[in-house]
Amino acid sequence: xxxxxxxxxxxxxxxxxxxxxxxxxxxxxxxxxxxxxxxxxxxxxxxxxxxxxxxxxxxxxxxxxxxxxxxxxxxxxxxxxxxxxxxxxxxxxxxxxxxxxxxxxxxxxxxxxxxxxxxxxxxxxxxxxxxxxxxxxxxxxxxxxxxxxxxxxxxxxxxxxxxxxxxxxxxxxxxxxxxxxxxxxxxxxxxxxxxxxxxxxxxxxxxxxxxxxxxxxxxxxxxxxxxxxxxxxxxxxxxxxxxxxxxxxxxxxxxxxxxxx
Amino acid sequence: xxxxxxxxxxxxxxxxxxxxxxxxxxxxxxxxxxxxxxxxxxxxxxxxxxxxxxxxxxxxxxxxxxxxxxxxxxxxxxxxxxxxxxxxxxxxxxxxxxxxxxxxxxxxxxxxxxxxxxxxxxxxxxxxxxxxxxxxxxxxxxxxxxxxxxxxxxxxxxxxxxxxxxxxxxxxxxxxxxxxxxxxxxxxxxxxxxxxxxxxxxxxxxxxxxxxxxxxxxxxxxxxxxxxxxxxxxxxxxxxxxxxxxxxxxxxxxxxxxxxxxxxxxxxxxxxxxxxxxxxxxxxxxxxxxxxxxxxxxxxxxxxxxxxxxxxxxxxxxxxxxxxxxxxxxxxxxxxxxxxxxxxxxxxxxx
Numbered sequence: 208x209x210x211x212x213x214x215x216x217x218x219x220x221x222x223x224x225x226x227x228x229x230x231x232x233x234x235x236x237x238x239x240x241x242x243x244x245x246x247x248x249x250x251x252x253x254x255x256x257x258x259x260x261x262x263x264x265x266x267x268x269x270x271x272x273x274x275x276x277x278x279x280x281x282x283x284x285x286x287x288x289x290x291x292x293x294x295x296x297x298x299x300x301x302x303x304x305x306x307x308x309x310x311x312x313x314x315x316x317x318x319x320x321x322x323x324x325x326x327x328x329x330x331x332x333x334x335x336x337x338x339x340x341x342x343x344x345x346x347x348x349x350x351x352x353x354x355x356x357x358x359x360x361x362x363x364x365x366x367x368x369x370x371x372x373x374x375x376x377x378x379x380x381x382x383x384x385x386x387x388x389x390x391x392x393x394x395x396x397x398x399x400x401x402x403x404x405x406x407x408x409x410x411x412x413x414x415x416x417x418x419x420x421x422x423x424x425x426x427x428x429x430x431x432x433x434x435x436x437x438x439x440x441x442x443x444x445x446x447x448x449x450x451x452x453x454x455x456x457x458x459x460x461x462x463x464x465x466x467x468x
Numbered sequence: 469x470x471x472x473x474x475x476x477x478x479x480x481x482x483x484x485x486x487x488x489x490x491x492x493x494x495x496x497x498x499x500x501x502x503x504x505x506x507x508x509x510x511x512x513x514x515x516x517x518x519x520x521x522x523x524x525x526x527x528x529x530x531x532x533x534x535x536x537x538x539x540x541x542x543x544x545x546x547x548x549x550x551x552x553x554x555x556x557x558x559x560x561x562x563x564x565x566x567x568x569x570x571x572x573x574x575x576x577x578x579x580x581x582x583x584x585x586x587x588x589x590x591x592x593x594x595x596x597x598x599x600x601x602x603x604x605x606x607x608x609x610x611x612x613x614x615x616x617x618x619x620x621x622x623x624x625x626x627x628x629x630x631x632x633x634x635x636x637x638x639x640x641x642x643x644x645x646x647x648x649x650x651x652x653x654x655x656x657x658x659x660x661x662x663x664x665x666x667x668x669x670x671x672x673x674x675x676x677x678x679x680x681x682x683x684x685x686x687x688x689x690x691x692x693x694x695x696x697x698x699x700x701x702x703x704x705x706x707x708x709x710x711x712x713x714x715x716x717x718x719x720x721x722x723x724x725x726x727x728x729x730x731x732x733x734x735x736x737x738x739x740x741x742x743x744x745x746x747x748x749x750x751x752x753x754x755x756x757x758x759x760x761x762x763x764x765x766x767x768x769x770x771x772x773x774x775x776x777x778x779x780x781x782x783x784x785x786x787x788x789x790x791x792x793x794x795x796x797x798x799x800x801x802x803x804x805x806x807x808x809x810x811x812x813x814x815x816x817x818x819x
Contacts, residue, residue, distance in 0.1 A: 366552065369556070372517075373516075373543050373548065373549065373618075374544075374569050375570050375573035375574050377542075388560040389560060
C-alpha cells in the first residue's frame with residue numbers, strides 16, 4: 208500500500224511552487240497582448256534583441272574555443288595548483304556579476320592592469336563596446352561550459368583513447384574522432400547552458416560595457432531601462448521573450464543536462 | 469618475416485617487471501600466469517602504452533623503444549595491433565567504421581578503408597553486422613570485431629590481452645576455435661595473454677609462464693606440462709611438484725621427507741609425482757622398494773570420474789583415485805591414510 212503523503216509537506220511545497228509561478232503569472236497577466244507585435248518589432252526592442260543574440264552567441268563561441276581546452280587540461284593534466292585554477296575559473300558562478308564587471312574594468316579597461324598595455328599597443332579598448340559586452344558575458348557564462356565538459360572528460364573512457372592510439376591515431380585525431388564524439392552530449396548541454404547564462408547577463412555587462420542602445424544594450428539591460436523609465440509594456444514583453452527562451456533551454460536540457468553532470 | 473626482440477623493464481609503484489622475450493612470426497606465444505604476474509603490463513609496454521624504465525623493444529628489425537638511447541615510438545607509430553580484454557570498440561561507430569578506423573588513421577580514403585574493413589568483417593564472419601553499433605553486438609561478435617580491427621592494420625606484432633575472458637563458456641569455445649584459425653593465418657608475431665590454461669594449450673605453440681614480474685618457464689606446451697618448474701604450473705596441470713636435493717637414489721625435501729627415485733640424479737632437483745600414480749591404503753602397505761608416507765585426508769574434489777584426494781602430512785600430496793576406491797577405503801576428511809608411490813613413478817629433473 209502506498210503511504211499517504213503528509214498534507215503539511217504538500218502545502219509547503221505548493222507555497223514554494225507559487226513563489227516561482229506568481230511572478231511569471233504576473234508578467235503574463237499584465238502583458239499588453241494587443242500591442243505585442245508592434246512593441247517587439249519596434250526598432251529599440253528589435254535592436255536589443257538582435258544585439259543580445261549576437262553577443263550571447265559570440266560569447267558562447269569564445270567560451271567553447273577557450274573553455275574546451277581549459278576543461279581538457281583540468282580533467283587530464285595533474286599539476287600543482289589545479290584546484291586553485293578551478294576555483295578561480297568557476298568563481299564567476301558565485302560572484303555577484305556587478306563585482307565581475309568592476310574587476311573586468313580594472314583588469315581590461317583602458318587604464319586597467321592589462322588593458323592599458325592593450326590600448327597602448329593596439330589602440331583597442333574594450334569597455335563600452337560590443338566586444339566588451341561579449342567579454343563580460345563570456346566571463347560570467349564560460350564556467351558553466353567548463354564544468355560540464357570537464358566532468359564529461361573526467362568520466363569518459365580513457366581505454367577507448369588508448370585503443371585509438373594503438374590503431375594509429377595521433378593525439379589530435381583521438382580527440383577529434385573519439386573523445387569529442389563521446390563527450391558531445393555534455394558539450395551541447397554545456398554550450399546551451401552557457402548561452403542561456405550569457406543571454407541573461409546583466410550586472411557585469413552594464414558595469415563593464417555600459418548601457419548604450421545598439422552597441423551594448425542587450426535585452427536584460429533594455430528591460431531594466433524601460434522598467435526604470437516607467438515604460439512597462441516594453442519591459443514586460445521583452446521579459447516574456449527572455450522567460451520563453453529560458454524555459455525552452457530548460458526543456459531541451461531536461462534529460463541531457465542532469466545526465467551530463 | 470618480422471620477429472620480436474624484447475627486453476622489458478617497467479616499474480609500476482612497487483611492482484617490478486623484468487622480462488626478456490623473443491618471438492618469431494607464425495608461432496603463437498601465450499603468456500600465462502596468475503593475476504598480478506605482470507602479463508598485461510608487458511603487453512602495454514610492447515604497445516607503447518606504458519613506458520620502459522629499462523631495456524629495449526625491437527620488432528622486425530625496427531627499434532620501437534630503447535631506454536638507453538631514449539628512443540620511444542608513440543603507440544600510433546608502432547606496427548603493433550592490440551586486442552583488449554574489454555574489446556574497447558568505439559561506441560559511436562558501427563562495426564564497419566570500427567574496423568576502418570585504423571586504416572583511416574593510416575591515410576586510406578574513406579571508401580578504401582570501408583572496402584578493406586568489409587573484407588575483414590567478412591573474414592571473421594560478421595558480414596551482416598557491419599552496420600551495427602557495438603552496443604547491439606553480442607560478446608562473441610564484439611570480440612571478432614576487435615580482432616578484425618586489430619588485424620586490419622596488418623601489424624607486425626599482434627597483442628591479445630585475455631581475448632576470451634569476457635565471454636561466456638559456450639561462446640568461448642566457438643570464438644576460441646575461430647581465433648585459433650585467424651592466428652594461424654596471421655603472418656606476424658602473435659602474443660597472447662591469458663590466465664586460462666585451456667586457452668593457452670589450445671591456442672599456443674609456446675607457453676611463457678610469468679610470475680611476480682618474471683619469466684619462470686618458457687617452452688612448448690608438452691615441455692611445460694611434463695616438467696613444471698613452479699607451483700603455479702603444477703597446479704594448472706594438476707600434478708604434485710616438489711623441490712629437493714638428490715643423492716644416492718633418493719631426494720630429500722625441505723620438509724625432511726625422503727623420496728626414493730629410480731634415476732641417480734644428484735644436486736637440486738624438481739620432483740613430479742602424477743596423482744594417478746599415488747596409491748592409498750588404510751594400513752601401512754607391505755613391500756620395500758616403495759615410497760610410503762603417513763598422512764591425513766584434507767579434502768576430496770570430484771573431477772569427472774575421478775576423485776582428487778588432498779593429503780597433508782610429512783609429504784603433502786594429491787592422489788587421484790576412483791570413486792569406488794574412495795568408498796571401499798571409506799575416505800572422508802580427517803581419515804588417516806598411507807600414500808604409496810613406486811620409485812619408478814617419480815619423475816625428476818634438475819632445477
